[in-house]
Amino acid sequence: MSKATSEETTDLSRTVLCVDDDERIGAVAEAIDTEGTLSAVEATSVEGATQRLREESVVCVVTSYELSDGTGMDVIRAVREHAPQVPSVLFTDRPPQDIDTDSFEETIVEYLNRDLPDAHDRLGFITNDVIEHSAQVGFLRPDDEEERLATLAEYDIDELPIEESFERLTDLIASHFDAGVAFIGLIEKDEESFLACHGADLDSLTREDTICTHSMLQEDVMVIEDIADDNRFNKNEQLENLGIVSYAGANMTAPNGQVIGQVCLIDFERRSYDAEERAELQDFAETAMEILDLRQSLRAARGEEVAQ
Structure with missing residues (x-):
């Protein structure tokens, strides 16, 4: 039952879980922190991301595709299991046609190509937007x-x-x-x-x-x-x-x-x-x-x- 409304989301701390490898995680977290309403926490593996989802409340997950112990799809599956109301942003240079989008199922997922010239500048805006969209959805519904x-x-x-x-x-x-x-x-x-x-x-x-x-x-x-x-x-x-x-x-x-x-x-x-x-x-x-x-x-x- 509970997905925050737009008003509630503004009142809550907008903690965003960022998942990427050791070399790139800092830049991703910085892009999130630069957006005034967002605060980044970091993980560098599927296992680390899953543990974070168990331990604390986040309003969004930003994940790379290629990780040391799996892929961004594994992270999204963990989101669906532990916090299905939380939306995700797949921040990757992997083209959409190479990603199994059936794995998204009921989870709200946005795609952003990190190879775009202004990708990091846009990341905070996209993340805020998907959070707001998630709030407007209100709650999960069956497909039928x-x-x-x-x-x-x-x-x-x-x-x-x-x-x-x-x-x-x-x-x-x-x-x-x-x-x-x-x-x-x-x-x-x-x-x-x-x-x-x-x-x-x-x-x-x-x-x-x-x-x-x-x-x-x-x-x-x-x-x-x-x-x-x-x-x-x-x-x-x-x-x-x-x-x-x-x-x-x-x-x-x-x-x-x-x-x-x-x-x-x-x-x-x-x-x-x-x-x-x-x-x-x-x-x-x-x-x-x-x-x-x-x-x-x-x-x-x-x-x-x-x-x-």
Whole structure:
């Protein structure tokens, strides 16, 4: 869930991770530092860059293509794994046609040819621009987002008698896991709407402010033991205001394979979940989906009876 808005990005320290070999890293970092709103930190290998991404929050990564222990694509893959909301600039003399752009996938990547006469002068501007573009995107979306939203729209949520069933289910989930908060949420175009919530008074959150926006992109249950250790979320003021420390989320998947919502656990202390607990949470998510499908089928059947 959390990608800074343009206003938030300005307030945050714009730390940029620069990745290049020993001979060139200084010039790259200097080009970033020269841009008044940016501050460079350095790495000279894929391993070093990956470690930096684990340890600190950055708003952009500028990477060369050829590195001592891999390529810029390896760095971009590390960005996608550890901080997928963070954009990247590939600063290289390698022509675009020689780069596997399929590796970019959902990560925002800009290309700048370092052989251009004014390449270093332009680097700071390009980096600022890609940061702003990233902020305007707001949050990650599945590639098939339109189909997913169409699937969600097929469920007449406002007309389905599900509130009491889901309230009982979230009560059961919270009790089973001894969790502070358990909720069932549907992920709409711009927000997540909570159909039931045990332990907190939550109606909705914007998708920028919900971890479920990230969790829904994973096939398996997503667990964050401590948000303070996760660069994707440790700068999110909404989560901090809610006192959220740990999170676990399981997908509610419609019969056509589209993820329309999440069943989640929140706690106010650091917490882990073993394989059995993750499987149980997924079972609860499937139960929630079955309730939705059953209510939808019954409503459709009643509509057909009236039509006859």
